[in-house]
Amino acid sequence: MRVLVTGGAGFIGSEYVRELLRGSLPVAAPAAVTVLDKLTYSGNLANLDPVRDDPRLTFVQGDICDAAVVDQAVAGHDVIVHFAAESHVDRSIEGAAPFVTTNVLGTQTLLDAALRHGTGRFVHVSTDEVYGSIENGSWTEDWPLAPNSPYSASKAGSDLLALAYFRTHGMDVVVTRCSNNYGHYQFPEKVIPLFVTNLLDGGTVPLYGDGGNIRDWLHVHDHCRGIALVQDKGRPGEVYHIGGGTELTNKELTARLLAACGAGWDRVTPVTDRKGHDRRYSLDISKISQELGYSPSVDLETGLAQTVQWYRDNRAWWEPLKR
Ligand SMILES: NC(=O)c1ccc[n+]([C@@H]2O[C@H](COP(=O)([O-])OP(=O)(O)OC[C@H]3O[C@@H](n4cnc5c(N)ncnc54)[C@H](O)[C@@H]3O)[C@@H](O)[C@H]2O)c1
Numbered sequence: 001m002r003v004l005v006t007g008g009a010g011f012i013g014s015e016y017v018r019e020l021l022r023g024s025l026p027v028a029a030p031a032a033v034t035v036l037d038k039l040t041y042s043g044n045l046a047n048l049d050p051v052r053d054d055p056r057l058t059f060v061q062g063d064i065c066d067a068a069v070v071d072q073a074v075a076g077h078d079v080i081v082h083f084a085a086e087s088h089v090d091r092s093i094e095g096a097a098p099f100v101t102t103n104v105l106g107t108q109t110l111l112d113a114a115l116r117h118g119t120g121r122f123v124h125v126s127t128d129e130v131y132g133s134i135e136n137g138s139w140t141e142d143w144p145l146a147p148n149s150p151y152s153a154s155k156a157g158s159d160l161l162a163l164a165y166f167r168t169h170g171m172d173v174v175v176t177r178c179s180n181n182y183g184h185y186q187f188p189e190k191v192i193p194l195f196v197t198n199l200l201d202g203g204t205v206p207l208y209g210d211g212g213n214i215r216d217w218l219h220v221h222d223h224c225r226g227i228a229l230v231q232d233k234g235r236p237g238e239v240y241h242i243g244g245g246t247e248l249t250n251k252e253l254t255a256r257l258l259a260a261c262g263a264g265w266d267r268v269t270p271v272t273d274r275k276g277h278d279r280r281y282s283l284d285i286s287k288i289s290q291e292l293g294y295s296p297s298v299d300l301e302t303g304l305a306q307t308v309q310w311y312r313d314n315r316a317w318w319e320p321l322k323r
Helices: 011-022 045-051 067-074 089-094 097-117 150-169 191-200 220-233 250-260 286-292 300-313 315-322
Strands: 002-006 032-037 057-061 079-082 121-127 173-178 180-182 205-208 214-219 239-242 246-249 268-271
Touching: 002 011, 011 032, 011 045, 011 220, 032 067, 045 057, 067 097, 079 097, 079 220, 089 097, 089 150, 097 121, 097 150, 121 150, 121 220, 150 173, 173 220, 180 220, 180 300, 191 205, 191 250, 191 300, 191 315, 205 250, 214 220, 214 250, 214 300, 220 239, 220 286, 239 286, 246 250, 250 300, 300 315
Parallel strands: 002 032, 002 079, 032 057, 079 121, 121 173, 173 239, 180 214, 205 268
Antiparallel strands: 214 246
């Protein structure tokens, strides 16, 4: 099996590549893995250092919006796992254009190439944010999409396009929608690495609004395990939720990070709430649990402790990124 991973130098994509090559995911060992990544600000070749010498790995620097590059990269692969995206909500509020370009047009460019080349399977990595916000209960996969930020709207566009290629062209497409990830190698603009690195540097952390927004936190390893199960055994044209971590308010998360870094509430600066801030996300994961035997394996306490320790031990990775 030859696998093309887009965005494989980013946070989640690189975990997928490292684990795929190490053989720690519930899917057959690949004969070859090609990473196609533009290396935007959040892409980092150092994320692939642990597997750099694996002869099965090829890195191609390129833009998923560039049809010629994509056509060449897609040729000869059996599976595409599509992570590449502009991924930060706050940046999408500052400027939506790169989000629409990469997330929508880039995905369409990839889908067209996969269709032309008859690629066996297209795994589209989407997000729970496409549903908007839910006060009580949890979303099932057939819930209507109602995204609120330019990021989530562009992800909803790409998610629906992927499903349209299944319905229209009969392409073997599967879509995963996951909750908030955390873990090592996450770019220090996202809340957990931002807070941890600020605290380790003796600084303060910005807490949005009343701190009452709720997110389900899942370790990146569990996200990758879920994607591998869907890649291997998911039914064509289906959407699968990946989640089942721990739901916390941002205030509760902050308390845990302060404790892990030995800091107090005097290090927290309240800031004006994010525009259009979704209040709560919550995924029903019965489908992937029952059909594919998925359940999360890393509990939040252990995962957060390991993550904080990783940022303590790897200043050389994150200090240049914060500058
Ligand atoms: N982080 C989360 O909590 C989370 C949760 C659910 C789903 N997702 C989805 O998972 C995927 C990966 O997210 P992440 O957190 O690893 O993001 P990330 O920002 O860390 O990585 C994105 C990667 O895509 C690359 N990229 C961006 N634009 C590109 C382009 N035009 N062409 C080629 N490569 C490009 C970047 O260089 C980077 O390596 C995204 O599709 C995101 O929507 C993320």
